[in-house]
Amino acid sequence: MLHICANLKSPFGSYRSLKSNRNVPFHVGMWDKSFSLDWIGVEDPWIGASVDLVALQSIVCQVLRVPATQCGPPVAINEEHASYARVYSFQLPTRTVVARVVAPVKPLFKTESEVAAMDFVRSRTSLPVPQVFAYCSEANNPVGAEWLIMEHMSGVEMGVAWDDLQLPQKRRLALDLIDLYDQFSLLKAEGCGGIYQSVKSTSDSSRVNLKHPRSPRWAPLSPESLRMLRTHCNHSLDNGYALGPIHDIALLKYRLVVPSPSQTLPTFTTDEYVKLIAFNGNPSTRSHDDLPTREKCVQLFQSIQNLYPNSMVFGPSADASNFRFSHGDLHDGNILIDPQSGAITGIIDWEAAAFRPLWAEVCGVGWFEEDHHRFMIGAQDPENFEEETDPADVELRAFFRTELHKRNPTLFTCFLGGVELRAVLHAAVDAPRPEGETNIFLGRYQRQGCWNEDRRGPFPWVMDAWLHKRLALDAIDMKRIDALKRAADISTAR
Template identity: 30%
Template sequence: MRRLFTQSVRPFKWSRLSIVFRPGFSRSLHKNWNSVNDFFQYTRGRFVSNEEHELSIRRVKFDMNELARLAADSVGSRECVHIEKFPDGMFNKTFLFTMANGVEVVGKVPNPNAGQPHFTTASEVATMDFVRNVLGTPVPRVLAWSSKAGENSVGAEYIIMEKVTGVQLSHVWHNMGIEDRFEIVKAISGYQRSWSSTSFTKYGSLYYSCDTDYQKECVLVKSDGTHAKEPRFAIGPSTGRDQADHGRVSIDFDRGPWDDAFQYRRAVGLREITSVQSIGDLPRSPLSLYGPDTYHPTRAKKLAALHSYLQLVRYLLPTDKTIMAPFLWHSDLHTENIFVNPERPTEVLGIIDWQSTEVLPLFEHARQPYFLDYDGPSVEGLEPPTLPENISEFSSAKQLEAKRLYMSMSLSALYRNLTYRDNPVLYKAMEFRQTKCFEMMLLAQNLLVDGEALYQASVLDLEKEWPDVPGAQALGNPPFPVRLSASEVRSLEKDVSGAILGMELMADIKNSLGELWPEKGVVRHGQYNDTKTLLNQAKARMHDRLKSSEENCAWEYSWPFDS
């Protein structure tokens, strides 16, 4: 079930927008930087669903002249003479500033959709400091920053930081041999071992003590069980993406900090309930089509699933307290966030993008790094993968495909074996993520968007396994806490059938578009017209199968893509 609700991240790669001012121009001419509209807009691609809204939440106006001046001041330079805009992320604008003395620094401004004002930036800066100076991870040094847009000359939150040396792993990964890839896996596994050597006593996100109302100093727990106080830092409200996406950023609910894993996990359910009740229009599922014969989400059905979750959550938690301890973790280790030495690509020089980092139970973090993900059967246990015995009978193309899959599976197996050997607590957390209990917690945290029918079906399945659920056994084998009537079960069976049909229909459209499929709703500018044409053809095929004008109207109303 988890596979149905998980989408891999495949970052786009586009050229930078570059604006140059020759050395010797007076600073007054730099006001022209504010006239470069693309600096402030989302320019990386086009959205195929609700484009006007998607662009608006990624549009931010600020004083680029002031940001350039502050960037120059941060390194003691006379002026900034060159600005490059990096390809837009989904949540930030990022720029490369080159100074008159040749020094380069990176500036980052969050979009309105990045998270709660102040908290997102303040936590990111404190996290980078902690990870760099306490956990020993290569992270850019912050040179200047402000989390109060109304109190600075830029008119927006910003971070100015060192430019990471080297190149993104994405530039060299596909040309690296298996031995060099092994070395990268070992290096990243080593950093994760460092992160798991220090836990905390609360759950949420990390801040400087002066930047949060939660003034109690941070307490660190070392791997030997000793405690150490870090008065510069404090655990405050979570800045995780789940706290902000799909309209949640403007809704008032408990964002932490929390004292234990149960409090945190219960808050997830209460957050989703508040969001379902408060949001104007329910978000559209990115994984399913709604229309005739498919499932139709309602607030009542979402709330019913969330109430089931709240009744079950204490029993879904692992019984091993070591994997429930709170840890700070990088949750998005893909190839564009890892920088390596181009001459020695096995040498990791930096890890970037610590925005929205959370201090959460270890089992929440314990997945293999995204750069190891692949399409194919997942690796389980510790046994190495093998090539098909009859591979010699395959065509050349099929042999190449099998060998590529074997390499990907081998890297995944290596990561699992390194973790088992050097980081056994993390490995235990990875194993827990394979259980039905974790799958039900994972699905529950996005029920505002989708999954409520399948969640309730999972509840019925869990009832059959109840005597064997470790959490229930540890709490005295109580009766199963959720009760669904016979009529509710019959209605649920219809909902599940409709939900599966809706996902199959969306999967068919995705397959028909191939590489033109709008990952996260966005495509390159040059692909936009072709993508829209194929989507309209898919809609026409849908209409051709319908029997009545009422059904056509229903599909027309529910079609999730812009006309």
């Protein structure tokens, strides 16, 4: 595939000057699709990666101390959703184990944080989290990629089992989800960030902690990896953990620029957290064309937050106490349940786990997620529960809300009251145009009166002026695109 490199000339100057905050190749093949100049990442994070499954099977045997003749071949179990990890099961004589092979997105840090998150939650809650038997966070190993070997969690994906559950099973699941949120909310930190095992010395300090054991590394880390972890994960938490770079799903969009660890360091206010993920890193990796849209999202978020000056949940004063642990990707495919009882049997895929503002994550899971019913998300109007006409649905909604309030009134406040902030956050981290809907959201938010000027005062900015600015930016963007296309055509002809 032909690449337009950073020093390619165009009528508007060099590519580097056009995209001063981007320094990665632009893929000409993407011109077959609708795109903006932001789409300069890769189509597939596995391009260039070569995974040796024979070596992986051998390591499974080594770690679990099983003869090769008693270990079944790798069986792929997530082929349809293998963007960031490929998952394989291995049948052993007495159990099944799972190996998760990690794509080269945020090398070292994402795997280190994922393992530390599972260790942290296993040691401090009663939630069903996989035990990691061994892992390797450096791709320079016989497998050819980072990997984790974990216990197999029983159960069926919540989304798959849902339609077959009866009301008593759904009520049990509702209680388990409430318990999950409540246990997460007890885990606090002084800032927003991923969680890592502390590395305080120049050696690979992986001593066994009998009270809070760590998952074992398959091999000691290289001096360079240790240095990087010490440099970026130096805000200490309790019992051998530290805050470090955060891995929100929005920051892992490999088709865009994936910001480096130094661009996603922990933040210690909600405002800085929102800016970090809205701008796709600090310094920002958003394009000149897209950055003003993100700035408007941040401005809107700040304006809403300032409506709660004394709130210990939504306002700026909440920063002193409300950074809590969260899974980061808690959807109904990452929760396993017992289809007979409805009980949660496993919580998987911890790569985005981190400490975040409490309101940001308490939105329900699967059927219990209400944000899309009660507020505009992206370009979609609220669904207002219009398709839920079964009295059992009404009863289950009421049961979930009532039990959530009884268990933890603050979580209930986040669940209902945080929907507007979450909607703006969703817009802030959305993909750029043409796939993203942020500009549509901002316009519709104002036109549909989501900002009630009678109660809140004037809208945070003059929308007509903003729309004119967007049109001007669009015109500049199209000229840049045309220039790059012409330059690519010349290069191809040569």
